[in-house]
Amino acid sequence: MEKIKVLDKGYVELVDFFGGDKAVAMAARISYMSKSNSIEEDKRLIELLAKLGHESPFEHIVFTFHIKAPIFVARQWMRHRIASINERSGRFTEFEDEFYVPPDERSENSSKVMEESMKNAFETYNLLISRGVKKEVARMVLPLSLYTEWYWTINARSLMNFLNQRADSHAQYEIQRYAVAVARCFQISCPVTYSAFVKNLYKGNLLEI
Amino acid sequence: MEKIKVLDKGYVELVDFFGGDKAVAMAARISYMSKSNSIEEDKRLIELLAKLGHESPFEHIVFTFHIKAPIFVARQWMRHRIASINERSGRFTEFEDEFYVPPDERSENSSKVMEESMKNAFETYNLLISRGVKKEVARMVLPLSLYTEWYWTINARSLMNFLNQRADSHAQYEIQRYAVAVARCFQISCPVTYSAFVKNLYKGNLLEI
Amino acid sequence: MEKIKVLDKGYVELVDFFGGDKAVAMAARISYMSKSNSIEEDKRLIELLAKLGHESPFEHIVFTFHIKAPIFVARQWMRHRIASINERSGRFTEFEDEFYVPPDERSENSSKVMEESMKNAFETYNLLISRGVKKEVARMVLPLSLYTEWYWTINARSLMNFLNQRADSHAQYEIQRYAVAVARCFQISCPVTYSAFVKNLYKGNLLEI
């Protein structure tokens, strides 16, 4: 489906989603045992749910994303507990020379220095591997800018919480970029729910309808 | 999709599912950054995950069910926390005369007595409603055998736990019937994962491959 | 500790709590590796956390309550998933003649009618038990007003969410009464956190500082 590049070597890819706007309306209607008559009615209902803060029907939309991001971003990401994650293992796979090097605006013109340091660390990693050191031990010298990958399955309610925290200028710049890309996938797949969220429940300051 | 009758007036309906066997293999392979070459390989991998108790990849399969069941069954059901539920409201909808009447084998030939009692309760409910008593108050006289309905979204790992507890002869007979129907939906939609579960992780005694 | 009567035969009892206001400040300070110098400073910090919506430190306060409430209240209660519950079993214990009878203001002067109906149901229950019907079957005729009991362990963050939903005039009157009693226990045990919550995070309209 959608694949969006983020930072210098990362991405957010929407692998699959299910339920969609329809599932929200369906789940909400069971409270009243009512039926949907039109897409327009569903839209008004979803708006109302967001307005009143009735968030439980949003749990029936579920997304699976494939994310590639630096480890310091992954660390912030995985603090969101209501989600399912399977990540690349540093015990079982050997890493490539893939690091996030922040642009000069972010590093007070020290990007070169940073890149140098990451390369040196990677050379040590390679040396250790060549000496027969286990991957799980050798990787201890690798920097937090190293890219990793994971699958992330999350329902729309928990995703909204993620966006409230991370698609906001108080979050670190790098995870902001990911959060905006995630939001874009949400918008494309569930336009009504996304719009109801941004208008009524969103607490950050980076997303627009 | 699948709709299976359970007890005298209830059912289990698989509304939708996503991920399926494929998603399990995909999520598991990211640990090793390996690719699938064949369905046969995926099958062996899924078997192995179940055997070793590596259950996290099963979270990337998600189901939505529509359930109709008596309230005493709903009460046992909703103790399973890792799932999303929207249920018919007794505050906002008026109930019909729909009760579970256990067969004579379950009630020492007292089914008539039980049905009579439920009917009397329902007549009182109707009387109260006609007197202008709020639905949320009137329903307090209704019995635990009253049928209710809900949507239930749950991932396969949490579903396995549900089946371990409820598709077992230690569970109450009525929820056993529901659990077996849920398992059937699981089997039809994700045959490889279902079979790996029953062979390796299932702790109950009602399910077979 | 605190035990508060609720409705005609129910109660909320704070069995134990841990962490308290101190634990919130301690957990929050680790972000900055700072130390507390005074209770006044802790107080200002807790206020700030609530104001900024930094709720995770509130998870380090944990309460255990003993609750006695009618089943229709228990049903609303147990939809709050981030908590631990052990409840009296209707399969293994025989129920007493304990029902919630709403006052006449709630029942349009039909309290007598309701009580009568509940008594009739209980007589049938007794009859069934005397005929050798299993408790788990006989209880199906019992009404939703039947009292049950449970232990409830929950952290302060999840408790705040419970209060936002249930200590509010949109909730059903009966659970409102319980929520207010729960809030009272919260206030007594963690006065600073409670006050910061009510001022900054509380969305309902029944609680005051």
Add this chain to the structure above:
Amino acid sequence: MEKIKVLDKGYVELVDFFGGDKAVAMAARISYMSKSNSIEEDKRLIELLAKLGHESPFEHIVFTFHIKAPIFVARQWMRHRIASINERSGRFTEFEDEFYVPPDERSENSSKVMEESMKNAFETYNLLISRGVKKEVARMVLPLSLYTEWYWTINARSLMNFLNQRADSHAQYEIQRYAVAVARCFQISCPVTYSAFVKNLYKGNLLEI
């Protein structure tokens, strides 16, 4: 309370716990509305719960730990979702020169090389800080062996799952050492529950009674 050194510079400290063995017995007894007559009876009950896999009463014991561990250990640790964490921030605090250097047995006699690499990274970090680079950016060059700290509040049921995964020879050596220290705190504070766990529910191969 208990503070146990782990690896070269880390530790596990039990800050507080609540409930204890008593809470498990109390919570379990409510199912049957029975009372405890003696510590001996409680002990037999707790053993039985573990034997039958009735794990929910274990949720009423809750621990708070203070952990100091390398980031690669923290990454494995924080995949356990049913727990509450507040961690030192690399955005708001400046790191010290504290890295885990694995002993020569773990590094094929390359410990010196590893330490050198870590020191170089730290010098770059210092240089970046001195140039006015933000802490959140500068830390990207720091290695996964860097020590971090967090508070961890977790109930005994979830802790048992942590021990099943991490107090086992399949886990990485370093987290094994932490898991064994955590288990020791569990044993000291809740001896009956700990012993029932190890005898009946423990799937790993490092713990003994």
